[in-house]
Amino acid sequence: MNSNLGRVAIVTDQMTAFGGADREMLSLLKLIPTSDIYTVLFNPEGYKNIDIKQKIFTSFVQKLPFKYRFSKHLKILNPIIYEEFDLGKYDTIITLSAGPARGIIPDINQTHIAMVMTPPRSLWDHELNVRGSKLRNIYRPISNILNNYLRLWDTSLVPRVDYWIANSTFIANKIKKRYGVKSKVIYPGISNEYFEKFKKEEIDNILLRYQIPQDFVLIVSRLYDYKRIDWAIKSCIKTKDNLVIVGEGPDYKYLKKLSKGYENIYFLGFLDNDRDVRMLYNQAKVLLFCGVEDFGLVPVEAMAQGTPILAFREGGVTETVLENVCGQFFLDNDELTKLLKKFDKKGYNEDKIVDRAREFSEKVFLENLNQYLKQIHD
Structure with a gap:
């Protein structure tokens, strides 16, 4: 001090x-x-x-x-x-x-x-x-x-x-x-807890508790319209990827209506247990970040678990996510859909992603x- x-x-x-x-x-x-x-x-x-x-x-x-x-x-x-x-x-x-x-x-x-x-x-x-x-x-x-x-x-x-x-x-x-x-x-x-390693049994228990599939893409965000979570929903409807959304906010009813009838969209609400969120970061094949943010802690938190990012190409995220190392960028909803269709987590080096996150500890x-x-x- x-x-x-x-x-x-x-x-x-x-x-x-x-x-x-x-x-x-x-x-x-x-x-x-x-x-x-x-x-x-x-x-x-x-x-x-x-x-x-x-x-x-x-x-x-x-x-x-x-x-x-x-x-x-x-x-x-x-x-x-x-x-x-x-x-x-x-x-x-x-x-x-x-x-x-x-x-x-x-x-x-x-x-x-x-x-x-x-x-x-x-x-x-x-x-x-x-x-x-x-x-x-x-x-x-x-x-x-x-x-x-x-x-x-x-x-x-x-x-x-x-x-x-x-x-x-x-x-x-x-x-x-x-x-x-x-x-x-x-x-x-981000604090050291975000770099915690988890056992497979712990991850399986989380998936069972929240009734979500093993293979999913993730959103962790307050539900505001400027976050463009509707982009993620529209893209996942087209690609048929499972989308897990963690967070709550005034845009919830609109987003829920947008995803009505699609069983691959999961709303978990606000999770007050940070450890559960960290395990979801770990299991997700990719984190989606569609809004323009000042810095963007969430992508760094996900990177601490070795998870790559698909993010809108503007804002603080362009200073933390190294393109082709930690993820990819898009400029509109169509580009996001194209990136999701061809996305393969195996194409990323988990250790390099974690190392980048440590620069923002x-x-x-x-x-x-x-x-x-x-x-x-x-």
């Missing part, structure tokens, strides 16, 4: 369902275990098997009725929510965010380090994730109007940040484009981050 940081507050987006940003936060807490956590909203149900010992402070949204159901529709309140956090007792504030957490107001003697997952997609990439909502025809025009205001607020936050960290070169370029500032690229990492991430934090305070 870098003792020069003094008292540290970590400010995140709402914590309602465990995901990639939370994994990065858990890694950060290993480096700075005495930190306090501030978030808009915390849902303990989404973190039942996650051991977080630090204090978690929430906003007034925590007291609202129906907060978990409507929290994503309260973005008009973001300036009020984040600016009301009283962080005066801390020396260093680290905002870990894919949203508006940078909106906190630091004192002139505080250091604000922004670890940016991505500039807010709903503001800059037209990703509203309302395809599965009955209110989508109402929400879209209202959101378009609000986004004009929120983009102005988002860009006004630049002077509040002292140091910028991007989780990929892809995001560093976005930060430069949206905010006109340079950032330090520090790749996130949690140990490497924490070493790089700690070194950068020391540079800031030296």
